[in-house]
Amino acid sequence: MRKKERQIITVGLILLFAAIGWWAYHGGGGGFVDITNALSGNSTSTTTYELAVSNLLATVDQATGHVLVSFQLANEEHFNISSVQILYALNVADPNNATYTALNATAENGTYKAEIPSKFGDVVYYKIKVSYNAGKTLESDVKSITVKDTAAPTLNSVSINYNSTAGTFSIDFNATDNDAIATYYVYYADLGTSSTVSNTTTFTAVNATSLPVVISNVTANNYYAFYFVVEDISGNKAMLYNETSPYIVQANATATWPVVVTEQSSS
Template sequence: MRKKERQLITIGLVVLFAAIAWWAYNGHASPGVVLNLGDNSTNTTETYQLAVSDLSATVDQATGHVLVAFKLTNEEHFNISSVQVLHALNVADPNNATYTALNATAENGTYKAEIPSKFGDAVYYKVKVVYDGNKTLESEVQSITVKDTTAPTLNSVSIDYNSTALTFAISFNATDNDQIAKYYVYWADLGTSNTVSNTTTFTAINATTSPVTIANLTEGNYYAFYFKVEDLSGNKAMLYNETAPLVIQANSSATWPQVYPEAVNQSSS
């Protein structure tokens, strides 16, 4: 092949490939043509921020302790050396108080700590995290008042009649998750009738200890009763009531003490 012919063929091939490239560049490449026109990808750097989330506190009604729970956002991207709950009780200035540290334990991604408080306490708490050496993260100070919302249980009363002193001694079978503060007896002298009417007036007496004594009774008379107990937080429980009271007779021939009721009729009030 002559040199001139070879040059013509070379020029033709160059023109052909140039035409193909132009055709592909303008979006006309056929499915059978694969063109790699360069890698336009860019490198990006992601940043993560460690944060305390879902911070909450609840009161354990059995103990009065405060249970704190929370999560740490993006914790997998940091070298965390300690997670603590700092707490202070009944302080005047929570921002300048001395806080006690409790180690928080993790379970299924949630951190928990139990603050040993009691009913009536004002609890201040915050989360402290040490990570990546000596870096620290602290949440804002939160607070909760430890309230007892559980009513006492009044199961029964035991009544003992002293025919010599003409008194009733009423003992309460009652329990509470915290402490019973007051015992109430509401009573009325029905005379020789054992029926309560709309005009029956009850007298209320209360005491901080049980038994409660009712004096100046009359042998043979009937007496109507209902009862309440109250805990330190003001929660109450009642046994019988004004419209359906317990009616008993001051009778020296009966067997005493007597326990009421056989079936508990209890409600809160």
């Protein structure tokens, strides 16, 4: 091969590599990079890379009600990525036309993460937005998750206070929840002069969103059977005693009130 021909081939290869580099940097459009091997004579093999969101996962932090989103980007090493964000909206009627708030995702060992500041009861809509290759954008489909509390409340004890003058029971709950107690339930039955329940005993339910729960028209010296339930805003419940084994107390004005009821209390 003559010197001039070798020079022409060398210049051609330099231009080819420059073109391939430009194509790889600018991504070829739509999240793809195509690199064609033109150095092997008749070879037409092509390597194609697609930038894509993978392993997308959303979980609810049971301590805070926040949604934790994590994901990975397939083939990100072949793209010049400038920003990775999670866009979210809360409780919107139309997620496809909603205004989204952007959170910057942080990367750790190849996994991107962000924490959406939601609360229990929210419906969270979210999507991933990636900016790359000087102005190109990859945006995922909208996903959703309902922020549901899965932890049941704790019902530690109940305090029953009898007012013989007013003929009422006033009942307070010592209960806790990782979010909030929504409803307090008192189930009671007037047993009359008997201190035991039977298969025909009927319980009346009284519920309230604040304390105390008051039961009126209490007959002096009658026996009353109780059991108690608390429910949080996600529908989780905790119970103290039950319909077949209730707590029984007499409406006796001379007894010491209030009576503190725990699971270990004897009737």
